[in-house]
Amino acid sequence: MISKLCNKIFQDAINDYHLHNNIDQPIHNTYKISTIEHLLYLKCWIDTVQWHMEDVVRNPEIDPVEGLQWKRRIDASNQERTDVVEYIDSYFLEEFKDIVPSATAKINSESPAWVIDRLSILALKVYHMGEESQRSDASEEHKQNCTVKLNILLNQQTDLSASLDDLMADIKSGEKYMKVYKQMKMYNDPSLNPVLYNPK
Structure with a gap:
């Protein structure tokens, strides 16, 4: 089951990050580069680092210049995250290339990799909500709600x-077939973002 593999690797990546809990710590991905395991670990590591960057940038006391620097780091991370999702879909497209869909086959609303993306984020929500449910400095009401x-x-x-x-x-x-639409993000493309191609 692919979900079992995903959830295990996601939990490992999250636990590995929290050994040091440092946004700038280097990734230690021990899986072979050409494997799905490597991509899954990389995906969740990016998500975990970005989760903590999102926390930092929401500090109401943050210096505006520093906040903009974090926002740009988050934008770069989000682009990397999207790239890895596409790598995962490319892996599955190659794996399923010889399968002939039935005449009644339908397309899913999401590709496998975008479901995996949601599963990775969900693993982070579970981890951090679990932390909140056991916080020693929180009220009983807070812990019960969490x-x-x-x-x-x-x-x-x-x-x-x-x-x-x-x-x-x-x-x-x-019974279903894969159809992947490559990202069409416009804001990072100097030829598509009017602020970049026609600066005032």
């Missing part, structure tokens, strides 16, 4: 994992 939310997130994780496995099974059987 426990309720954690249980919902865990249920969502179970459902999304099952949906991913079903999608992969349907693609392998030819």
Whole structure:
């Protein structure tokens, strides 16, 4: 089951990050570069680092210049995240290239990699909500509320994992087929963003 592999690697990446909990710590991805495991670990590592950058930039006391620097780092990270999603889809396109879809095959609203993207973010939500549900300096009400939310997130994780496995099974059987639309982001492209190609 692909979801089991994803959830294990995502948890490993999140735990590895929190050993030092430092945004600038180097990644230590021990999986072979050409493997899906390498891509999954990289994906979740990027998400984990970006999660903590998003926390920093929301400090109401942050210096505006510093805040802009963080915003640009987050933009760069988000582009990297999107690139890795496309690498994951490319991996699956290659894996499924010899499968002939049935005459009634349908396309899914999301490609496998974008479901995996959601699963990675969900793993981070579970981790951090779990932390909040056990915070020693928080009120009992806060911890109880976070426990309720954690249980919902865990249920969502179970459902999304099952949906991913079903999608992969349907693609392998030819009941569904993959169709990937490459990113069409415009704001990073100097030829498409009017602020960049026609600065005032």
